Amino acid sequence: MAALKETVAAVESIDVDAYKYGFSTDIESEKAPKGLNEDIVRFISAKKSEPQWLTDWRLEAYRRWLTMPEPKWARVHYPPIDYQDLYYYAAPKSTPGPKSLDDVDPELLRTYEKLGIPLREQEILAGVETRKVAVDAVFDSVSVATTFKEELAKAGVIFCPISEAVQTHPELVRKYLGSVVPATDNFYATLNSAVFSDGSFVYVPKGVRCPMELSTYFRINEQKTGQFERTLIIADEGAYVSYLEGCTAPKRDENQLHAAVVELVALDDAEIKYSTVQNWYPGDSEGRGGIYNFVTKRGDCRGRNSHISWTQVETGSAITWKYPSCILRGEGSQGEFYSIAVSNGYQQVDSGTKMLHLGKNTKSRIISKGISAGRSQNTYRGQVSAHRKADGARNFTQCDSLLIGHDCGAHTVPYIESKNPSAQFEHEATTSKISEDQLFYAMQRGLSEEEATALIVNGFVRDVLQQLPMEFAVEAQKLISISLEGSVG
Amino acid sequence: MLEIRNLHVSVGDRKILQGLTLSVKAGEVAAIMGPNGTGKSTLSYVISGREGYDITEGEVLLDGENILALEPHERAAKGVFLAFQYPVEIPGVATMTFLKAAMNAQRRARGEEELATPDFMKRVKDAAASLGVSQDMLRRPLNSGFSGGEKKRMDILQMALLQPKLGILDETDSGLDIDALRVVADGVNALRAPERAFVVITHYQRLLEYIKPDTVHVMAKGRIQRSGGPELALELEKHGYQEYLAEEAA
Numbered sequence: 245m246a247a248l249k250e251t252v253a254a255v256e257s258i259d260v261d262a263y264k265y266g267f268s269t270d271i272e273s274e275k276a277p278k279g280l281n282e283d284i285v286r287f288i289s290a291k292k293s294e295p296q297w298l299t300d301w302r303l304e305a306y307r308r309w310l311t312m313p314e315p316k317w318a319r320v321h322y323p324p325i326d327y328q329d330l331y332y333y334a335a336p337k338s339t340p341g342p343k344s345l346d347d348v349d350p351e352l353l354r355t356y357e358k359l360g361i362p363l364r365e366q367e368i369l370a371g372v373e374t375r376k377v378a379v380d381a382v383f384d385s386v387s388v389a390t391t392f393k394e395e396l397a398k399a400g401v402i403f404c405p406i407s408e409a410v411q412t413h414p415e416l417v418r419k420y421l422g423s424v425v426p427a428t429d430n431f432y433a434t435l436n437s438a439v440f441s442d443g444s445f446v447y448v449p450k451g452v453r454c455p456m457e458l459s460t461y462f463r464i465n466e467q468k469t470g471q472f473e474r475t476l477i478i479a480d481e482g483a484y485v486s487y488l489e490g491c492t493a494p495k496r497d498e499n500q501l502h503a504a505v506v507e508l509v510a511l512d513d514a515e516i517k518y519s520t521v522q523n524w525y526p527g528d529s530e531g532r533g534g535i536y537n538f539v540t541k542r543g544d545c546r547g548r549n550s551h552i553s554w555t556q557v558e559t560g561s562a563i564t565w566k567y568p569s570c571i572l573r574g575e576g577s578q579g580e581f582y583s584i585a586v587s588n589g590y591q592q593v594d595s596g597t598k599m600l601h602l603g604k605n606t607k608s609r610i611i612s613k614g615i616s617a618g619r620s621q622n623t624y625r626g627q628v629s630a631h632r633k634a635d636g637a638r639n640f641t642q643c644d645s646l647l648i649g650h651d652c653g654a655h656t657v658p659y660i661e662s663k664n665p666s667a668q669f670e671h672e673a674t675t676s677k678i679s680e681d682q683l684f685y686a687m688q689r690g691l692s693e694e695e696a697t698a699l700i701v702n703g704f705v706r707d708v709l710q711q712l713p714m715e716f717a718v719e720a721q722k723l724i725s726i727s728l729e730g731s732v733g
Numbered sequence: 734m735l736e737i738r739n740l741h742v743s744v745g746d747r748k749i750l751q752g753l754t755l756s757v758k759a760g761e762v763a764a765i766m767g768p769n770g771t772g773k774s775t776l777s778y779v780i781s782g783r784e785g786y787d788i789t790e791g792e793v794l795l796d797g798e799n800i801l802a803l804e805p806h807e808r809a810a811k812g813v814f815l816a817f818q819y820p821v822e823i824p825g826v827a828t829m830t831f832l833k834a835a836m837n838a839q840r841r842a843r844g845e846e847e848l849a850t851p852d853f854m855k856r857v858k859d860a861a862a863s864l865g866v867s868q869d870m871l872r873r874p875l876n877s878g879f880s881g882g883e884k885k886r887m888d889i890l891q892m893a894l895l896q897p898k899l900g901i902l903d904e905t906d907s908g909l910d911i912d913a914l915r916v917v918a919d920g921v922n923a924l925r926a927p928e929r930a931f932v933v934i935t936h937y938q939r940l941l942e943y944i945k946p947d948t949v950h951v952m953a954k955g956r957i958q959r960s961g962g963p964e965l966a967l968e969l970e971k972h973g974y975q976e977y978l979a980e981e982a983a
Contacts, residue, residue: 682784685821687805687816689835689891690842695806699834703825703874 260434276333285438288333292407295414300586302686305427305437312431318594319623319655320563322536330501332439332472357413399455401485402447406474409445416447424507424544424571432503432565433540436472440505448483457713459488475506479514481547486517488716500525501559503538512547513573517555520568521720524560526727531590531619534562541568542598545577545606553580554597555707555711557720559727562591567625569598572606572630572637579608582711584720586727587620587652596626596657601637604626610641616652617728623655631665646704647676648697648728652682652725698725734930735780735899736761738826740791741778742772751955753791757899757948759943760927764941764966767952768974770869776952777903778918780932781815782808787801794881795899810842812898814891816905820884823875828887831875832857834875837840864920882913889920900924901932906940918943952976 275286285306290298314325351480370720380388403411409417427437444460460475479485502524508516519542527534537560543552554568570579599608608628616622630637645654650708656673678700686696702721711716735757742750743934749772757763779786780793782805792799800808823831837847848856861871876884883907892900902921906914910914921931921944933944940948941963949965951958951974958977959965 426794679821680784681821682823684805686823686831687836688781688783688809689831689895690806690809690836690839692804692806692838695834695838699826699831700823703823703827706825 245405258458275331278331278527279328279722280306280330280332285314285468287440288441290600291333294410296688297418298410301422301427302438306439308428309431309434310439312434314431315565318565318625319621319657320565320592320594322563322592325501325536327435330548331485332566333441344723365525372398374553383687395455400449401454402445402454403458403572404445406445407441409447409476410676412631413445413447414476417445420476420507420509421474421659422507424509424542425505425540426457430540435507436474436503436505436540437452440474441471443475443504444475444477446485446487447473448479448485450480453483454485457488459490471502471504474608476509477507477516477518478509478512479516479550481512482514483511484515486713487519488713489518489520490523500534501536501538504540506539506541506568508541508543508552510543510545510547510550510552510574510577513549514547515551515553516543517553518543518568519716520554520556520558521716522556522558522560522564523723523727525561525562526560526589526591529589531562532590535560536563537566538563539566540694541545541566542571543579544571544572545579545603546549546571547574547577548578549578551575551578552579553582553711555580555582555708556584556595557708557712557723558583558585558593558595559723561593564591564593564595565597567597569600570608571600571606573602574606575603576605577603578606580711581608581610581612582708583612584615584623584705584708585613585622586615586617586724587622588616588618589620589728590618591620593621593622594625596624598627599639601628601634601639601684603634607637608639610639610643611707612641612643613708613711613722614643614645614654615648615701615704615728616645616654617648619651621653621655623657625657625659625662627659628659628669628671630664632663634664635666637662637664637669639667639669641669641671643671643673644704645673646701647675647677648701683693694725697728701725734796736792736794737740737780738778738792738794740776740793740956741789742775743787743789744775744785745787749786749955750779753845753952755950755957757930757932759930760925761948762833762925762931762933762946764944764946764949765957766938766949766966767937768978769936771953772955773936773952774903776854777815777901777932777934780808780899780901781805792855792957799812806838807816807842809895809897810839812896816885816888816892816900816902818904818907820876820879820888822877822879824877826875828871828873828875829857832891832894835891839895856894857890860890863923864893865916866890871928880924881908882910882916885909885913885917886920890949893920893924896924897929899930899932901934902934902944903934905933906935906937915939916942928954938966941966951977 276284280305285302285598289302394626408616425433428434446458448454478486481614510516524537545552552570558564568581572579579599585593597610599726607682610626612624628639643656647654654675658671660669682700683696686699687693701724709721712720737755738755740750740753742952765773784853788801793801795811833853839848868885876887905917933946946963948960950960953974
């Protein structure tokens with residue numbers, strides 16, 4: 245299944261369609277005034293016609309946020325963010341405008357071209373039957389389209405913008421929202437709780453195997469806009485769902501803030517697979533612009549024998565601060581984290597995972613592959629802990645770093661804590677450099693330096709790519725090659 | 734086919750090749766023999782285009798074209814193949830993937846069509862069978878965990894698939910036992926053809942019992958000191974390289 249391709253193509257078609265209906269960067273969008281205060285929070289809530297409890301929840305988060313310091317422990321450096329200089333709500337406004345592809349950032353178009361994604365209008369949004377990926381697209385702050393809603397509804401699966409779920413399934417949203425990542429969790433998550441504008445909501449009922457991959461595509465378009473999406477996925481007892489997330493943003497001189505929260509809840513015997521290909525704009529070759537990606541992703545293996553698996557391919561963003569984690573609460577539950585983090589230019593990545601073993605016989609597995617090129621810094625930061633009741637907890641961690649060139653850095657910061665004597669934790673880490681011997685060998689056989697690098701890098705990340713749905717893996721592989729272009733020599 | 738004229742090469746302050754001149758015709762197997770540290774491996778790297786060598790003077794012509802300005806992969810596409818003294822391991826990269834990528838990259842560079850998978854598979858299977866390369870080796874990542882002999886056979890397999898114009902064997906006999914040496918030599922001999930030339934670099938005469946050279950060149954002090962027929966190799970085996978080194982010193 246050409247999951248990513250379909251996702252990106254689908255959203256690209258939204259883009260193209262969007263030009264038809266007139267929203268582009270040049271076209272006016274509906275924005276809340278700049279800055280953040282209680283009125284803005286109320287404005288956002290009112291825009292979404294939210295019930296009082298949610299407005300109150302947001303306001304409480306906002307008040308809490310005012311008292312919180314910005315975290316400084318990550319190995320990332322950036323000038324202070326002026327939170328009053330951002331727009332917290334932007335919605336594309338449909339007004340007739342010029343129908344031209346010329347307004348689309350050519351860099352982005354070239355990227356799609358290289359990915360083999362033709363810029364054609366796809367019928368996906370019309371719901372052509374052969375498509376097997378349901379897409380929810382979030383453009384700036386607003387969810388613009390969700391496909392396949394009916395087919396999913398037949399299976400009993402709810403997949404819709406979270407703003408819609410608040411209206412149509414308030415009891416589910418109220419029960420689970422903030423139950424994995426509390427509104428008070430951390431600076432960025434708390435900010436998100438106050439101002440989140442949209443995101444996806446998924447509920448898979450008892451015993452249902454979701455009949456297709458679900459996919460969300462996020463795009464930041466407006467200038468000086470923060471994007472604060474909120475995703476909530478619940479797999480009820482014995483349910484299964486695979487969810488794919490793709491991200492892009494156009495090129496901007498200024499840094500843009502992205503602070504999302506993703507919450508996953510897996511009940512007894514349920515399984516959630518969450519895959520991300522993150523390709524936010526990383527900044528130019530001098531390090532100007534790019535997305536600041538401060539994301540809180542956490543899964544709660546709440547039920548017995550539940551299973552949550554995170555797979556991420558991170559190639560974009562100027563700064564990545566992201567630790568998709570699993571709370572292994574249910575007895576026999578399992579958490580997995582497979583990650584490829586590529587950094588080039590001046591990118592800074594501080595990413596990893598937390599596996600918190602609370603229940604008996606819980607298992608976790610972490611495979612992290614960091615690739616640093618250019619002048620980038622790439623840090624793996626991970627925590628594995630066993631609660632005193634977590635008898636028989638097991639973890640295996642493997643962190644490999646690959647360096648390309650002489651000016652980049654790779655860092656591994658594992659925290660391992662065990663309060664239970666029967667827990668078994670293993671940690672392996674390697675750091676290597678693409679050797680000149682390897683490059684020359686491959687080039688002598690006819691591969692160009694870039695082809696040779698891509699081949700060697702793909703060998704390095706193979707374990708993780710194997711975790712992705714096949715077509716998705718192919719796209720991810722191409723994306724990695726593109727991200728590393730010009731990194732050698 | 735291969736013309737090297739007055740080649741001077743340094744690495745840092747050290748002069749390694751000092752006016753080397755060599756001519757190898759199509760269909761010819763030229764052996765280059767010499768003591769250790771005389772620049773034999775440097776010669777093979779300079780012909781194939783490895784970075785880090787400072788070429789201060791001279792030319793390397795392949796079919797009359799100076800190839801010194803070309804990148805290694807461009808030279809490869811023109812038919813230069815180097816069998817390494819120590820073939821490199823590339824972990825995680827499936828051998829078949831590598832072989833296909835290399836073959837198609839060269840074909841693309843020459844404006845030829847890429848190979849279809851069944852055709853590619855057949856070629857690999859045939860070449861592997863004749864070189865005793867097992868299916869298991871083909872399934873593993875390239876050269877990863879291969880023995881010395883297996884790596885050399887993999888290199889010769891690549892040569893058989895890429896069908897170069899000029900094959901350079903850099904100390905291919907090092908680290909091989911007699912059985913492995915025979916397999917490798919048979920592989921090379923099978924590729925001998927009127928349109929193809931080989932440069933066989935070796936320290937010992939042993940390899941030349943299996944790959945019979947047409948010409949033998951004695952290399953010492955960064956230069957070809959003497960050229961002759963196969964009998965020269967036997968003479969060297971008997972008397973060693975002393976006279977060439979001494980001659981230089983005098």
